[in-house]
Amino acid sequence: MLKLDPLPFISLIQNRYVILIFRESTEEQSIISGTWLFVLTERSNNQWVAYDPEANRWHPLPRARAFQDGWHHSGFACVCVSSCFLVIGGCYAPSVSSFPHQKPVVTRDVMRFDPFKKEWRLVAGMLTPRTHFACTAVSGKVYVAGGRNLTHSGGITSAEVYDPVADRWQELPAMTRPQMDCSGLSYRGSFHVLSDQVGFAEQNSSEVFNPSDMSWSTLEDIWTFSRAMQFAVQVMKNDRLYTIVDWGESLIKTRDTDEGEWYNVGSVPSVVLPDHPRELEAFGYGFAALRDELYVIGGKVLKWEESGVGRFDIVRLPVVRVCNPLDRPLNWRETRPMCFPAGGSITGCVSLEEYSPP
Numbered sequence: 001m002l003k004l005d006p007l008p009f010i011s012l013i014q015n016r017y018v019i020l021i022f023r024e025s026t027e028e029q030s031i032i033s034g035t036w037l038f039v040l041t042e043r044s045n046n047q048w049v050a051y052d053p054e055a056n057r058w059h060p061l062p063r064a065r066a067f068q069d070g071w072h073h074s075g076f077a078c079v080c081v082s083s084c085f086l087v088i089g090g091c092y093a094p095s096v097s098s099f100p101h102q103k104p105v106v107t108r109d110v111m112r113f114d115p116f117k118k119e120w121r122l123v124a125g126m127l128t129p130r131t132h133f134a135c136t137a138v139s140g141k142v143y144v145a146g147g148r149n150l151t152h153s154g155g156i157t158s159a160e161v162y163d164p165v166a167d168r169w170q171e172l173p174a175m176t177r178p179q180m181d182c183s184g185l186s187y188r189g190s191f192h193v194l195s196d197q198v199g200f201a202e203q204n205s206s207e208v209f210n211p212s213d214m215s216w217s218t219l220e221d222i223w224t225f226s227r228a229m230q231f232a233v234q235v236m237k238n239d240r241l242y243t244i245v246d247w248g249e250s251l252i253k254t255r256d257t258d259e260g261e262w263y264n265v266g267s268v269p270s271v272v273l274p275d276h277p278r279e280l281e282a283f284g285y286g287f288a289a290l291r292d293e294l295y296v297i298g299g300k301v302l303k304w305e306e307s308g309v310g311r312f313d314i315v316r317l318p319v320v321r322v323c324n325p326l327d328r329p330l331n332w333r334e335t336r337p338m339c340f341p342a343g344g345s346i347t348g349c350v351s352l353e354e355y356s357p358p
Helices: none
Strands: 032-041 049-052 057-060 072-076 079-080 084-088 091-094 110-114 120-124 134-138 139-144 159-163 168-171 183-188 190-193 203-209 215-221 235-236 240-246 250-255 260-269 286-290 293-297 300-304 310-314 320-323 346-356
Touching: 032 049, 032 079, 032 286, 032 293, 079 134, 079 139, 084 260, 084 346, 110 240, 134 190, 139 183, 139 190, 139 203, 183 235, 235 286, 240 286, 286 346, 293 346
Parallel strands: 134 183
Antiparallel strands: 032 346, 049 057, 072 091, 079 084, 084 110, 110 120, 134 139, 139 159, 159 168, 183 190, 190 203, 203 215, 235 240, 240 250, 250 260, 286 293, 293 320, 300 310
């Protein structure tokens, strides 16, 4: 159970926002290091913020370039590579009230944020526009596959790789079947494409791309959960995998690398609001790994009225909760809550850790 300070909730109801984690180095000598967690929430108008885990502080980032003001960006991928943060592809949809007759636009654009220069810039775009696709970084390059666009609404077979040093995309061999609404994972040097249908008997497999021989293979029965019930899979030290599975309660699971079985290590704590007597289950939060710890970020709860008439408020949470997954039982603590007006459902979340000589 997690009790929340009343102060972060002032004027928070009905606000959703984008959250990034960004670290300003105060050291001018020895090693230049950066540790960031990048997050995006709904209703942010493409505004990002950033968290410094060493200083335990949040910072707003410059606003990223938008396709058009008032258009909602979704279905994009976010990934960190070469000390920078990339927002890739996705779909821009107009608000119903502002542009009632405009159709959504699927983009191939890539925006790159440099946390040291604190600026965004447009870099080389993907070869194929796509939204809701698989994406991850493997050995310093960005791999994307699958998804959908206005031409291929039933899924895309194509894949491509981005070299951030050369700022160039290259086409890869196509997958054996179209994939849509999929997610990507870097595991043991390969690019895993996890289907939205993982966990169902007719499609209980994932496609795996091996960069060393530029070939695809099919891996059976390793991801036992549907993405409808599963948060992003986080890969930590020694190839340890963690995910959150929502089967009525938010369970944190890890995979035994020797046996191949998933087992529970704990659960995401419930939330107690300062003016509400009951424990509440959060939903819509982000999940990330940073510096050997797991982060649960933001989310929402339904605050039911005690009168019993079925009315409730939606409370957007700014809270950030952290644990070491090796502790038993899990020992959760709070870091500083997200800065105003950040809070609520997370639509993008990724971490960056880098260390380099001056």
